[in-house]
Amino acid sequence: MAMLASASPMPECLAAICDSIARLSPGTRASIFIEDIENLVDGWPHQSLHQSPYQSPYQSLDNSVLADHSIPILAADQAPLGSLVLSFDTVRSVTEAEQQLAEFGAYCVSILWERDRTNRVLHQSEKKYGTLFASMDEGFCICEMLFDDDDRPYDYRFLEANSMLETLSGLSNVVGKTMREFVPDLEAEWYEIYGKVVRTGQPVRFEQQATALDRWFDVNAFPIGEAQSNQPAILFTNTTERRRTEQALRASEAKSRNILESITDAFFTVDRDWKFTYLNPQAERMVGCEPGELLGKDMWQEYPGVVGSEFETAYRLAAEDKIASSVVSYYPDHDRWYEAHAYPANEGITVYFRNVTDQKQAEAALQKSIQQLRAIYDGTSRYMGLLTPDGTLIEINRAALDFVGTQANDVIGLPLWETVWFRYTPAAAEAVRQSVRRAAAGERDRQEISITSPLGQVITFEFLFYPIFNEAGEVMFIVPEATDVTARKQAKEALAMSEERFRNMADNIAQLAWIADHQGKVDWYNQRWFDYTGTTMAEMAEWGWQQVHHPDHLDRVFEKVQHCFAQDEPWEDTFPLRGKDGEYRWFLSRAIPIRSEQDNVLRWFGTNTDITEQRESEQAKALLLAQEQKARLAAESANQIKDEFLAVVSHELRTPLNPILGWSQLLQKGHLSPQKTAQALAIIERNAKMQAQLINDLLDVSRILQGKLSLSAQPVDLGYVIRVAMETVQLSATAKSIHLDMALDPSVGKVSGDASRLQQVIWNLLSNAVKFTPPGGRITVRLERVGTAAQVSISDTGKGIDPDFLPLVFDHFRQEDASITRKFGGLGLGLAIVRRLVELHGGTIHADSPGEGQGSTFAFKLPLMPAPVSQALLPNTLRAVTAPKIGPITASLSLQDRKILVVDDDESSRDYVTAALETYGANVRAAASGHEALALLIESPPDVLVSDVGMPGMDGYSLIRQIRALPAAQGGQTPAIALTAYAAEMDYQQAMSAGFQRHIAKPVEADALIEIICFLLASS
Helix, strand or coil: CHHHHCCCCHHHHHHHHHHHHHHHCCCEEEEEEECCHHHHCCCCCCCCEEECCCCCHHHHHHCCCCEEEEEEEECCCCCEEEEEEEEECCCCCCCHHHHHHHHHHHHHHHHHHHHHHHHHHHHHHHHHHHHHHHHCCCEEEEEEEEECCCCCEEEEEEEEECHHHHHHHCCCCCCCCEHHHHCCCCCHHHHHHHHHHHHHCCCEEEEEEEHHHCEEEEEEEEEECCHHHCEEEEEEEECHHHHHHHHHHHHHHHHHHHHHHHCCCEEEEEECCCEEEEECHHHHHHHCCCCCCCCCCEHHHHCHHHCCCHHHHHHHHHHHCCCCEEEEEEECCCCEEEEEEEEEECCEEEEEEEECHHHHHHHHHHHHHHHHHHHHHHHCCCEEEEECCCCEEEEECHHHHHHHCCCHHHHCCCEHHHCHHHCCCHHHHHHHHHHHHHHHCCCCEEEEEEEECCCCCEEEEEEEEEEEECCCCCEEEEEEEEEECHHHHHHHHHHHHHHHHHHHHHCCCCCEEEEEECCCCEEEECHHHHHHHCCCHHHHCECHHHHHECHHHHHHHHHHHHHHHHCCCCEEEEEEEECCCCCEEEEEEEEEEEECCCCCEEEEEEEEEECHHHHHHHHHHHHHHHHHHHHHHHHHHHHHHHHHHHHHHHHHHHHHHHHHHHHHHHHHHCCCCHHHHHHHHHHHHHHHHHHHHHHHHHHHHHHHHHCCCCCCCEEECHHHHHHHHHHHHHHHHHHCCCEEEEEECCCCCCEEECHHHHHHHHHHHHHHHHHHCCCCCEEEEEEEEECCEEEEEEEECCCCCCCCCHHHCCCCCCCCCCCCCCCCCCCCCHHHHHHHHHHHCCCEEEEECCCCCCCEEEEEEEEECCCCCCHHHHHHHHHHHCCCCCCCCCCCCCCCCCEEEEECCCHHHHHHHHHHHHHCCCEEEEECCHHHHHHHHHHCCCCEEEECCCCCCCCHHHHHHHHHCCCHHHCCCCCEEEEECCCCHHHHHHHHHHCCCEEEECCCCHHHHHHHHHHHHHHC
8 A cells, every 4th residue: 555655656566466465365376467458557568467476377277276266356437457366275265354355455456557547647638738838829837926924926936838938028948937037127017917816816818018028918817726826827928019010000190190280381282183182271371271261172273373383394293294393483473482392192293382482582692691701701811711620621712822823623622731832841731730630629729830932932920720619519610820920020030139239238228227037036237227226236136126115115116016027017107216325216117028939928128217307297297197007907907807708608608517517427327216317307408508598699799799690670560579578588487476567559560670689689688687586576568659669678676787887787798796606697798789689770778777676677769660561471570580499209200110321420429319219219220421321221221311411531412412313222212311510501502402301400409300300201
């Protein structure tokens, strides 16, 4: 029985039964006969019986068995399996004990048979289960749920898993390991669902995303085994692709519904009979019709001006020849220029068009401006050019060409130091090369360089190399300027030669004379000094001159000497000096600096002229001296103001850089929480915009000072401009609990001006009012007619203006408080810009304040237009004030699986654009040069090309021209965007004419770039 319980093999168990009977009944042998044992018992050693060790039944029969007794062996279902036979060594009947022993042996054999039959069935079932388990096309596993001390599920361990689990989940070798070992940040919902299955015993079917695995799963979970085993079985499939397909389909449907309504261009379709079938709201507004008014109407009848025009040619080419076409032409019925793009469609044609009248006018104005600038550039006597950062010459003015008698084509494209100007002076060429290198690193470099002209003349030039930066702070160009300073250099040399002669002459002049080093220590006196004072050089050395000064004047004289020498300013003063006879005489004393060729002060030369006999004219001379001192003080004050302004500029530009740099470093370390990360990004964006505004103010002041600030005049409704500006500052005012009042006279007419600049004026004044008004204050804006002018006044209850500073409030480089302890930041340029903008509009502005703490009022007047303006002009005014901006990207815009090729030689810019596009699902390939990009595009044409313009080797213009020359199958029609720091209008025109569809100025926000790409994909 012990062998039965220990699962010993059947042959061993049968032998043990026979042996046990023989030992219990001496003289008795037991034999077991099993029918078809080879098929019934696995591993049977090919014999049909088992017996006691004494003798086989056959041997017993051979030896004339005297007696035997047989007991049938039955299965559980009473089916006969065989017999247990007792053989005796004497002729006798079986005893009752032997009968019971034989029956018990047969019973044991039956139990043994049932045990092995059950094992065989179980083994066959396991083989079938294993085959099914391995061949399933769904993931399957059996797990053990793990609970914490509070009986909450927190993890599970894999007990069994099929091969499809690895394929569908990406996990491998999972048996014996827990889920958190593979995915520490798996969502808690998974553990809660499986924990509920084993706790309630209820199966569950659900579909859910595993964000940590970036996959969706359809799961069927059910409990197995005893409840206390906590084992769920999990059957699942991967539904990620289906989910993504569904999301893409929904996004595509939403985009199809919304894109035509949201695009900024006008759009319409006509059928084969030229009847309107659709117009988007922009098109209806542009042509001035009500929504749905044109649907079903004939295009030629509604707009007869199209007949015979370039527009008709383009439309018929798309409709009849199925060729997409575009045209920019003047439409006289609307007195506008339109740009139209016509595309063939299944049921007719589709047309995109937009009003480009302003653009056409701007192009004409720009061309005129370029011609004027070229005339100035070529008309200057200075030698000027323009270099790329590597020193390649790309522009040169007429004066420089005439100096060596060459043509632009002979030098353009060469490194500056390899041109004809330096051909005969290798040392000068090397000096220029070094200067270009420093300028390319962002430094301004000035030096004198002597060169030999083609005629053999040696001429000295003062060269100035200064960089031109883009908005990202990168050097775009280098400007070299050269001024002929040969005469000045010769004068300096002559001065140096005469200095020694001057020293010799000084001993013989009537004045007392002396020479001090750059710090003011005297190291030489002329003989007249010693003759008058009766002193020696040893007594007067360095600061010994103080011994002969009158005590009442010494402190004043010493302080002034120290100041002038420290500031490198000429020194002049009048004071008494003691002679060798002990008497004091009055002297007019002067000192001038003697400078090196590098303009550094080497020493000071001073004289003392005896003016004692002229004291009667002292009052007049004193008055003259006071006037001169006042002029010097004014100059010093102006310099101080500029110094303070530069300090403020440095402070205001550096201040936003500190949080930008600091937060950027913290973000790179990756230790910030999601909330801190969002806060850091918001701070970086806000400070970058603040710095951009500061730079714009500086550029505006620069344009004003150079007289290059131009306006685009048109009729402007000041009431509308005021309301837009008020909306802009409303949030800042609300944050400080400041109440805003408006009193706008609707009868005030329009003024002629630049709407965006007038909005800048009002916004600036309002921003100042909010800035200097304490919480709970009030700001009032009024618009009224004063004679023939419109007057706008902005009053506040803020800090007011000091009466002494009020006359200077609109001056450049002026701030009432420029100290480092000032409460309010900024450059102090806003009011200077405001005054100039008002004056450019023919107006006047003034400020008034009762004093500090009593508020202030700023008011400006602009001349009114003499006649009413048609309301038809109002949209232009609105466009000027509210220029369209690209808004935040919407959820309907997606670049999922779109192939985009990014080209930029700057690694940082390339990585940024690549990361931004991949964030929105794009499949991005990046190239660092035009040649690399061309090869990648031909190999696999992308959906969109985003390319830099300024690149070495092959620039963006050359790249797009070569692409447009390719067949369409090789990417020749790929939509392309120029993403560049070249942001002028001429750069836009050049990019569009070269073959780009869009021109975007750096820097660009990721959302704006994605929206433009999505729009371009949709429109193409």
